[in-house]
Amino acid sequence: MLLEAKNISYRYQNGPWILKDVTLSVGEGERVGLVGPSGYGKSTLSKILAGYIKPAAGEVLLDGKELPAEGYSPIQLIYQHPEKAINPLWRMKDILHEGWVPDQCTLNAMGIEQGWLERWPAELSGGEMQRFCIARVLGPQTRFLIADEMSTMLDVITQAQIWELMIRIVEERCMGLIVVTHNEALAQKVCTRIISLPELNKL
Numbered sequence: 001m002l003l004e005a006k007n008i009s010y011r012y013q014n015g016p017w018i019l020k021d022v023t024l025s026v027g028e029g030e031r032v033g034l035v036g037p038s039g040y041g042k043s044t045l046s047k048i049l050a051g052y053i054k055p056a057a058g059e060v061l062l063d064g065k066e067l068p069a070e071g072y073s074p075i076q077l078i079y080q081h082p083e084k085a086i087n088p089l090w091r092m093k094d095i096l097h098e099g100w101v102p103d104q105c106t107l108n109a110m111g112i113e114q115g116w117l118e119r120w121p122a123e124l125s126g127g128e129m130q131r132f133c134i135a136r137v138l139g140p141q142t143r144f145l146i147a148d149e150m151s152t153m154l155d156v157i158t159q160a161q162i163w164e165l166m167i168r169i170v171e172e173r174c175m176g177l178i179v180v181t182h183n184e185a186l187a188q189k190v191c192t193r194i195i196s197l198p199e200l201n202k203l
């Protein structure tokens, strides 16, 4: 499968252009770092790639076709702030099981403890919540993962464990991974190819 962004432009309301004529493509089995300083439109582009927001111009294509409008999306986004991505009124097990039911092996590898499943989001730390947000997007139908500053909330040891697991999973399933980060050293470590957003952006 191929995920393509073609000539994407975007601005919020009538604000300044954030993205201008941005084109990139990511194949399955690739791990691509999308790097650039804070405020350069990385999160905006991530949301466009995942189909959460529509670009003002240009298109996102999966194998040459528009993204499916409903159902489980093969392109899944992991945010920097897990608390913004989950419903605070749902128990963790319902949040986890919304898209698929992860096997025990995935939960163990993510360091998700059984007792956490019964808790409410407010009863977990940000790092603990983020493990759920990662586990829940690893469903069998996921073909591309976009990790937007995914590990910023995690301590260094957990970061290393989670990236190791992510790389193993995307390799095993031959998924595409887009690592969105201001941290070029992280991208160098995790990715097979690096794209600089400021260089792509024809502002």
Ligand SMILES: Nc1ncnc2c1ncn2[C@@H]1O[C@H](COP(=O)(O)OP(=O)(O)O)[C@@H](O)[C@H]1O
Binding pocket: 012, 015, 018, 036, 037, 038, 039, 040, 041, 042, 043, 044, 045
């Ligand atoms: N919902 C929004 N409404 C208006 N402006 C926004 C919104 N979200 C982000 N922006 C602006 O868009 C620019 C790019 O933001 P963002 O995509 O979050 O960049 P990055 O992820 O690279 O830090 C910033 O100037 C930011 O202030």
Ligand SMILES: [Mg+2]
Binding pocket: 042, 043, 044, 148, 149
């Ligand atoms: Mg961002």
